[in-house]
Each structure stands twice: as structure tokens, then as C-alpha cells.
């Protein structure tokens with residue numbers, strides 16, 4: 001009798017531990033950004049959010065409403081070419097100043113937000129802590145942004161901006177690859193991690209002037225001939241964490257187009273806002 005009782009108790013404890021409620025009790029959901037705990041009331045507020053994508057993201061309990069609302073901005077407030085969140089000037093034909101005066105090798109760029117405020121904090125944290133989970137979550141947000149901007153109908157394949165093998169070896173963390181993989185799952189478009197390769201070590205772009213950035217990445221990327229058939233006449237989405245002057249994206253887009261891609265679009269988590 002005593003043995004039966006202990007077996008029944010054991011089974012009860014086992015089923016309790018296996019239940020999702022127990023898991024939530026021991027590891028309550030947290031916002032990936034502010035790391036605040038998320039409660040029942042947050043879930044109720046999430047279900048009432050006016051934007052359908054935000055509603056879905058909040059119900060998944062990866063973000064709190066406050067952080068998500070800071071990151072996701074209205075569609076109208078961006079340059080249609082480079083994706084910068086700026087109020088476009090009528091004298092620049094509906095574009096930002098930079099795109100009015102500069103020619104890009106890509107036709108369009110999208111971002112979640114400018115590289116400022118909370119977005120900047122998150123990108124710095126992702127790189128500093130080599131936070132794979134945060135990279136994947138930002139990739140998910142980027143995938144939703146690509147959907148919202150109706151970019152995905154025109155894309156055939158996605159690929160990240162490549163990292164030189166020596167940097168890969170030193171860092172052991174590839175944010176663009178993780179972001180690309182995660183965004184590709186959301187939009188349902190295949191991704192190939194090595195369409196491009198970095199053939200020369202470059203300086204950190206963030207420390208250079210615009211002209212130096214341009215020279216720093218000139219000829220630094222090459223197309224991987226093994227995938228030649230995959231991109232003939234296709235539209236490729238190039239994915240990166242941050243785009244500032246656009247020099248890196250331009251060189252990568254140039255290499256893809258020279259290899260036969262019909263069009264290149266750029267999808268980045270954050271856009272360095274120099275476009276005003």
C-alpha cells in the first residue's frame with residue numbers, strides 16, 4: 001500500500017513538472033530587451049494591441065509592449081530607397097538627401113529602426129555579449145518588417161553579409177548569419193549562408209569616415225561561384241545587423257549583380273541615420 005502511494009505521488013510530481021504551467025512558474029517569461037518579468041496582465045494587454053504583428057509578437061511573450069512599441073515604427077516614416085527612418089523632403093523627390101544624391105547597387109533597403117536609442121542599446125548588447133538569442137529575436141522582428149513592407153514577394157533567396165574567416169575564428173559569433181536565418185524562417189524564403197565570401201580583412205567600419213569606409217570595403221567581397229546557378233536572374237536579399245554609409249552593402253550587391261543576380265535588396269536590423 002505504501003509503495004503504491006509513493007508511486008502515485010511520484011507520477012503526480014512528474015506530470016506537474018512536465019506541465020507548461022510549472023515551467024512558466026519556475027522560468028517566468030521575460031522581455032528580451034528590458035529583461036522585466038511578463039505577467040498575466042501583459043498578456044491581456046498584448047491581445048488588445050492595435051497592430052496585428054505586434055499583437056502576435058507580444059502574445060509570444062518575447063518582448064514587453066513598451067520595448068516593442070519603441071522598436072517598431074510606422075511605415076510612412078522612412079526613405080523608400082535606403083530604409084532610413086527620416087521625414088523625406090519634397091525637394092528630394094520623396095527620398096532622403098543621401099539617396100537623392102547617391103546611386104546604390106541595391107534597389108531598396110529595409111530596417112526595423114534607426115541605429116539610435118533602444119535599438120542601438122540592443123545591437124551593442126547583442127555584439128558585446130555575443131547574445132545569440134537576441135540576434136535571433138531581432139531577426140524575427142526583421143522578418144516581420146520585410147513582410148509588412150511587402151518586400152518578400154520579390155525575393156528568391158536570402159544571404160548574410162559575409163565575415164572574413166579570421167574574424168569568424170576570433171569572434172565565434174556571426175550576428176548577420178543568425179539574423180538572416182531567423183528572418184528567413186518568418187518570411188519563408190530560403191537562405192544560403194555563403195553566397196558571398198569575404199576575401200580581404202577589413203578595418204571596423206564604425207571607426208572610419210565615409211570615404212575611408214568606401215575604400216576599406218572596395219573589392220573585399222566575392223561571389224561564391226559554387227552557387228552561380230542559384231542567383232541567375234534572381235532577386236537576392238542581403239542581410240546585415242547595421243547599415244550606416246551603405247558601403248559594405250553596396251560592394252556585396254555589386255558582387256551579386258556581377259555574378260548574375262537581377263536585383264539586390266538589403267534588410268538590416270538597424271540603419272545608421274545619416275540620411276537627413
Ligand SMILES: [Zn+2]
Nearest residue numbers: 031034064067
Ligand atoms: Zn521590455
Ligand SMILES: [Zn+2]
Nearest residue numbers: 079082096099
Ligand atoms: Zn535614403
